[in-house]
Amino acid sequence: MHRLQTLYSAPFLVVALSLTACHSSASLNDSTSTPSVKVATVSTQSIDEVVHAQGILYPIHQASISPKVSSPVERFFVNRGARVHKGQLLAILANKDLQAGVVSAHGAYDQAQANYASTTSSTLPEEIQTAEVAAKNAKSDLDNQQRVYDSEANLYKQGAIARKQLDATAVALTAAKNAWQTAQKHLDNLQQSGAKQQQQAARGQLEAAQGQFLNAQAQLAYTQIRSPIDGSVADRSVWPGDIAPAGTPLFIIMDVSQVVLRIHIPQARAAQLHLGDAATLQVPGIDDGVAAKVSIISPALDPNSTTVEVWLAANNPDGKLAPGTSVGASIVVRKLPNVIVVPESAVLVNEQGQARVMVVGSDNVAHDRPVVTGIQNNGIIQVLSGVQAGDHVIASGNFGLPDKSKVTPESSSGGTE
DSSP states (O other), X not given: OEESSOOOOOSOOEEOOOOOSOOOHHHXXXXXXXXXXXXXXXXXXXXXXXXXXXXXXXXXXXXXXOOSSOEEEEEEOOOTTOEEOTTOEEEEEOOHHHHHHHHHHHHHHHHHHHHHHHHHHOSSOHXXXXXXXXXXXXXXXXXXXXXXXXXXXXXXXXXSSOHHHHHHHHHHHHHHHHHHHHHHHHHHHIIXXXXXXXXXXXXXXXXXXXXXXXXXHHHHHTTEEEOSSSXXXXXXOOOTTSEEOTTSOOEEEEEEEEEEEEEEEOHHHHTTOOTTOEEEEEOTTOSSOEEEEEEEEEEEEOTTTOOEEEEEEEEOTTSOSOTTOEEEEEEEEEEEEEEEEEEGGGOEEOTTSOEEEEEEOTTSEEEEEEOXXXXXXXXXXXXXXXXXXXXXXXXXXXXXXXXXXXXXXXXXXXXXX
């Protein structure tokens, strides 16, 4: 049989079973030939089901700040390790050419504004005025030609003029009418759409100039590198005077007021967790466990490990929890009160995978007994069947011990009772 786990300390009373009342020299000789074992009394108590995992600490927030324009660094205002706040100016890139671009764009914007104001304030633009005069003249010609035609038509009735002359006057009248209609239509079109198109063109020029001005301002603003979060400067990649390529991280800012431990656990275990569940972190260099809680349970499995990623958040006001540290964690998923438990060292597993214990009777004979186990935690293991409270099981010295072996129980101090 193989031992299930290494012996852990557990709150069990290690008891020595009583020997026979007669201590003859023969019985003393027999006791010296039997193996000495430590036994524990099977008891009922509470036990927690705990998920154990290992992971890496990460900051609660992290920002990798990359410039959007390529330019030499003119000045840094912070160094590595400095505490910064959101919006704080961290560095300035060389930007005199961009400043000139802003001035130029601003001038073009002002000019477009003036042109738009002039266009919209004019009620009769020059082209419309010209068309209005042409329409007015055409109407005057039409009226004159109409009077000539009326006069000649009257003379024709009196027989004073020939039909040919009246027909020529009628043709001239028709031409005058067409000319007036064309001029009036042109005027109407200008009044209805021409002025509107001019205003739209002026508005388009204004908007284009405004866009160029805003873009120039944005390009200039990109040379001022500011922190997007509160935190500490974890890295600064270049020195003053070096060119900061666009898209290359210039600063890494970490907010370590809280840290997150990312762990991966089996899907069945993850199904038992809930947001807000309490957890404890075992951090190297910190004797006491650090309190944490479940903050994220991934809804999908990791395709590489087929496990679920779980985040445990912990406060870090003193900064002792450093991102990048490998940390152990334990999460209590449920508590079972008043269950039968034995020391983990009392449970053995045979070659067939069957869990067993060695139960010592009042005759100091060890009996091999199969058991069904449940939760194990903190050096103890739940037994679902096979023993009952008050039984005595061998907690040490049971490995390789044959069934029905005579044993010499010892107390926790190593003496014999």
